[in-house]
Amino acid sequence: MMLPTHALVGLAIAVPVSFAFPEFASVFLLSGLFGGIFPDFDLYVGHRKTLHFPVYYSVLSLVLIPVAVFAQTAWIIGVTIALVAAAVHSIMDIFGGGLELRPWEARSERAVYDHFRDHWIAPRRWVRYDGAPEDLLLSLSVAGPLLFVVDGQFLWIVVGALVVSVSYVILRRPLATIAETLVEGVLKRTLPDSLLAYLPARYLR
Template sequence: MAPTHVAMSLALAAAVVFVAPAAAPLVVAAALVGGVFPDLDMVVGVHRRTLHQVEAFVVGSVGFGAVALLTGDPLAAAAATGFVAAALHCAADYLGGSSEARPWEARTDRGVYVRSLGGWVEPRRLAAYDGSPGDLALAAALSVPGLLTLGDGPRGILLASLAVGVGYTLVRKRVPQLSGRAPAVTAALVALYSVLVRRR
């Protein structure tokens, strides 16, 4: 679910900020954008296929990561973080449940589309399904690094995102049509963070 992707992205940002504290605002923003970007294919295209471009994300991660390491450029560090967050998003979808209205029924083997492997890769179902109690527990665990190390803006985003995750988990099986619909609050959280960063 989106809160898990947000938490994972901000955990990544916390690690990058530890190494490159001067790039913190850019890194946090890039991590959030990269972490939620692939799910825009719920709106345009085929979910977990159109914008889940794992190969492109890996190339971007390596390229911008190399530039960041060689030059120390904060923009390159932010770009690398965004690409890594997007790649991690795809990996999380692969490790989670299938992309379907009732993923707990496991009627499809569509985890994520990987072009270099020639099509859909079967999900591992380590988190049973999007919005499962295990998914929520993972989101909570992944929130810890960001809550402990990042500033007030990212902490607020994490807490709000976890609140959305709790609500989503409570209604997930009762409202199957929620599958494939990213909570609109994710975009609102990114916008809120941008406002908070500008006020500093």
């Protein structure tokens, strides 16, 4: 799923806790937001493997949730929220498309890497690809309630995520062609092989 969807889901995870601890609401919302987007920091370095841990994030979350409930310490709660959001992100990606330049062609059998079993989990394609109309629907359905429960800078983050979502959904398919043209027409002709080696495989034919 696209990054704005993950950001919104991360925020939504933090909302109930931020209600319970209004004095730390901003910190917890930030934790949810950060955990929601964190796995995708691996976009160009082993995407959906380097920072996506569907099993380990989930197990760690299950360990930390009771600790956070008993300790009631702000930083432990914050870390737990971020972990849960990162776990949900990693699991959500399994229900999206495969790791390929044009995921709507449904050729890749790689969704998210499972480090525990040491293999790629196949995409379920409930959301056919990141930026698909159903991805936007998911974004909208999470953002809708959020617009009524968050305020200040977080309200602007929700609105910003929605703007990026709509733009990305409109541009998603042309972007694949633009990326390919850029790689084939410019990068492959100008960059030395040593640098091209860093380009993710999905951009190379």
